Amino acid sequence: MKKKLFLLLPFFFIFLQCKKDDDTSESEYVIREYSDQVILDQSILEEYLQTHTYNYEDFNNNSNIDVKINKLSDNSSRQSLLDMASLKSINVKDSNGNDVAHNLYYIIAREGSNTSPSIVDSVYVAYEGKLTSGESFDKRKFPVWIDLANSLKGFREGVSELKTGVYSENSNGTIEYNSFGVGIFIFPSGLGYFENISSGIPEYSPLIFSVKLMTYNDTDHDNDGVLSIFEDIDGDGSPFEDDSDGDRIWNMYDSDDDGDGILTINELDKNNDTIIDDTDNDGIPDYLDPDN
Ligand SMILES: [Ca+2]
Ligand SMILES: [Ca+2]
Ligand SMILES: [Ca+2]
Ligand SMILES: [Ca+2]
Numbered sequence: 001m002k003k004k005l006f007l008l009l010p011f012f013f014i015f016l017q018c019k020k021d022d023d024t025s026e027s028e029y030v031i032r033e034y035s036d037q038v039i040l041d042q043s044i045l046e047e048y049l050q051t052h053t054y055n056y057e058d059f060n061n062n063s064n065i066d067v068k069i070n071k072l073s074d075n076s077s078r079q080s081l082l083d084m085a086s087l088k089s090i091n092v093k094d095s096n097g098n099d100v101a102h103n104l105y106y107i108i109a110r111e112g113s114n115t116s117p118s119i120v121d122s123v124y125v126a127y128e129g130k131l132t133s134g135e136s137f138d139k140r141k142f143p144v145w146i147d148l149a150n151s152l153k154g155f156r157e158g159v160s161e162l163k164t165g166v167y168s169e170n171s172n173g174t175i176e177y178n179s180f181g182v183g184i185f186i187f188p189s190g191l192g193y194f195e196n197i198s199s200g201i202p203e204y205s206p207l208i209f210s211v212k213l214m215t216y217n218d219t220d221h222d223n224d225g226v227l228s229i230f231e232d233i234d235g236d237g238s239p240f241e242d243d244s245d246g247d248r249i250w251n252m253y254d255s256d257d258d259g260d261g262i263l264t265i266n267e268l269d270k271n272n273d274t275i276i277d278d279t280d281n282d283g284i285p286d287y288l289d290p291d292n
Pocket of ligand 2 (some may be wrong): 264
């Protein structure tokens with residue numbers, strides 16, 4: 001009896017080890033569900049927002065001030081980020097096509113005196129991106145152009161809440177920006193890189209961006225005469241995934257939106273009266289009407 005047990009044991013251990021290895025490799029490669037991860041991230045972000053503040057007193061004037069986020073000391077009378085944050089709920093589609101609501105927290109440190117970009121415009125921004133650990137993973141002290149249509153959902157939705165300021169040209173030809181909007185955007189990984197690892201950013205990282213919006217350009221990605229934000233056919237505020245002719249090219253990137261072989265630019269306004277044409281008066285403009 002004893003002999004048998006002795007013989008069995010090594011097999012048992014080998015089996016256990018194999019099983020363990022299998023489990024490890026499986027859990028490494030299964031992408032988490034948005035609906036699970038958003039709950040984890042929400043508790044990380046609530047904790048972060050409650051325990052941090054920023055230099056809000058510095059934003060009462062028009063000078064070029066950087067956002068500085070600091071840990072709140074115990075018994076501090078300063079406002080926390082949570083005290084000051086507004087909330088925007090943004091849906092992300094999971095693997096089954098269901099919408100999962102994600103919270104974007106945003107703080108407008110300075111309003112900005114001019115106008116706001118759409119979520120698909122090109123923006124000229126200075127920014128810093130941080131992890132909840134406080135580690136900075138990207139910093140642009142001098143502004144760069146970014147196409148919001150190609151940027152992180154949380155970044156895009158946040159920056160579209162900011163307003164630009166005014167700018168003037170100095171005698172040496174440089175442009176000076178003043179009274180532009182400054183904001184802080186804090187969002188879960190589902191509005192960021194989610195399972196992807198990006199330079200300096202581990203997978204499933206909630207992100208914090210502080211952004212200064214200098215100026216922006218309206219964008220018409222497919223140059224068809226319809227601004228990208230107006231290629232939002234279902235009117236849900238986002239032109240992403242709007243695809244009139246079902247050719248899997250979203251209208252904002254599709255130069256023939258109704259797939260009738262006539263380019264949108266050539267049937268948008270044939271008589272140049274600045275009114276979009278609807279030849280058969282069926283309420284569907286020609287560029288979205290395959291019958292016309
Ligand atoms: Ca839409
Ligand atoms: Ca188009
Ligand atoms: Ca067409
Ligand atoms: Ca047409």
